[in-house]
Structure formats: C-alpha cells, structure tokens
Amino acid sequence: MAKDTPPRWDRRMQQRLARGEAAALGELYDRFASLVHMLAHRVLDDEAAADQVTREVFGYIWENPNAYDPKQGSMRSWVAKVTNSRAVQRLRRTEAAALADGGEGTTEELEQKVRRAAVAARADYIVTSMPAPLRAALELAYFQRRDYRQTAADLGVTEDEARRRLRLGLQLLSTANTRPLEGSSPPGYGRSL
Numbered sequence: 001m002a003k004d005t006p007p008r009w010d011r012r013m014q015q016r017l018a019r020g021e022a023a024a025l026g027e028l029y030d031r032f033a034s035l036v037h038m039l040a041h042r043v044l045d046d047e048a049a050a051d052q053v054t055r056e057v058f059g060y061i062w063e064n065p066n067a068y069d070p071k072q073g074s075m076r077s078w079v080a081k082v083t084n085s086r087a088v089q090r091l092r093r094t095e096a097a098a099l100a101d102g103g104e105g106t107t108e109e110l111e112q113k114v115r116r117a118a119v120a121a122r123a124d125y126i127v128t129s130m131p132a133p134l135r136a137a138l139e140l141a142y143f144q145r146r147d148y149r150q151t152a153a154d155l156g157v158t159e160d161e162a163r164r165r166l167r168l169g170l171q172l173l174s175t176a177n178t179r180p181l182e183g184s185s186p187p188g189y190g191r192s193l
Contacts, residue, residue, distance in 0.1 A: 007070060007074065009075075010068075010070045010074055010075040011070045013027070013028060013075055014065055014066075014068050014069075014070060014075070017061065017062065017065035017068075018065040018066055025058065025061070025062050028058070028061065028075075028079075029058055032075075032076065032079045033054060033058075035076070035079065035080060035083075035125075035128070036053070036054045036057050036058070036079060036080075036083045037050050037051070037054045038124065038128075039080060039083045039084055039087065039121045039124065039125060040053035040054055040057075040083055040086070040087040042087075042117070042120055042121040042124050043084065043087035043088060043090075043091055043117040043118060043120070043121045044087055044090060044091055044094075044117070045117075049090060049094070050087075052090075053083065053086050053087050053090055054083075056086055057079065057082050057083050057086055060082060060086070061079070061082070076129065077129075080125050080129075084118065084121055084122065084125075087117075087121065088114060088117070088118050091113075091114055091117055092110070092114050095110045095113060095114065096110060119176050119177050120176075122175075122176040123173060123176035123177075126172050126173055126175065126176055127173065130169060130172050130173075133155075133165055134165050134168055134169035134172065135169065136155060136165075137151055137155065137162060137165035137166050137169055138165075138166065138169040138170070138173070140154055140155070141166055148162045148163050148166060149162075151165075151166065
C-alpha cells in the first residue's frame with residue numbers, strides 16, 4: 001500500500017518524473033489520487049473543488065518534479081503537504097471572494113474557518129498514515145468506546161502495550177493542531193505531517 005512505500009521507490013519515482021515519464025505520473029496518480037482527493041475534500045467540503053485541486057496537485061508534480069527531495073521526507077508526505085497547501089489556498093480565495101461580494105462574516109471568521117479545515121485535514125492524514133497498530137488501538141478506544149484493558153484484550157497485547165499505543169497515537173494526533181496554518185507559502189514538505 002502507498003503508506004508503506006519504501007524510500008527507494010520515492011527516489012526512483014522522482015527520477016522518473018524528472019525524466020518526463022508519463023507512466024510515472026500515472027503510477028503516482030494511482031497510488032496517491034485517493035489521498036489527495038480526500039485531503040482536498042476535507043478542507044473544501046466540495047466535490048468539484050476537490051477534483052480541481054487533485055488535478056492541480058498532479059499538474060504541479062508533473063511540472064515541478066525536482067521540488068521533491070527524498071532526503072526531506074516521503075513522497076506521500078510531500079504530496080499530502082502540496083495538497084493541503086493548495087486546498088487551503090483555494091479555500092481562502094473562495095471564502096475571501098464570497099466575503100468581498102457581500103457575504104456574511106468577518107476576516108477573522110474566515111481565518112478561523114480556514115484553520116479548522118486545515119487542522120481537520122491534517123488530523124485525517126495523520127490517522128490514515130500512522131502505523132496500523134496505533135490506528136487500531138485508537139479506533140477501538142474512540143469509535144468502539146473500549147478502555148485500555150478492553151483494547152489490550154481485543155488486540156491480543158498487554159495492557160502496557162495498549163496504553164503505549166494509545167498514548168503514541170494521541171501524541172501523533174495532537175500535532176494536527178500545533179502546526180502553523182499552511183497555504184500562504186509555496187508548497188513544501190518534510191516532518192510537518
């Protein structure tokens with residue numbers, strides 16, 4: 001699956017894209033289009049806008065393959081970062097235009113809406129990309145309302161291991177709200193996701 005993609009694949013993909021291999025873009029699209037669309041939709045809450053952002057992200061990648069540096073992080077993280085940045089920029093433009101056309105609200109409310117959408121998208125990305133054992137523990141604890149003892153029994157691990165998984169999962173998830181708002185700077189990547 002794409003989230004388990006090895007760094008070697010990332011380097012080869014970047015090199016293939018830099019050589020202009022259309023098949024590489026198709027392979028990249030097959031791996032990451034659902035992630036890109038999900039993140040864009042989470043920010044924009046609009047199917048057509050998410051489709052447009054998906055096209056923009058893959059267009060950007062095709063035109064700027066050297067913007068990705070495998071030494072800075074995974075291809076998946078970079079693609080997600082580019083997506084988040086594009087989607088937030090689009091949301092900010094759309095909302096600012098609606099406000100300028102006499103829509104209700106203030107600039108502060110617009111920024112709060114953009115921030116909430118960006119945080120939600122980062123949280124979704126974090127949950128979908130965290131290791132399966134952490135995600136499974138969080139899903140049991142929060143969606144099925146299991147305590148750590150029940151989670152341990154359901155997963156077949158010790159109670160200490162269940163607590164560790166829950167703590168690590170929550171620590172990862174808590175970073176969604178501690179990041180500065182993206183979207184006003186050029187797309188980047190790295191450890192931020």
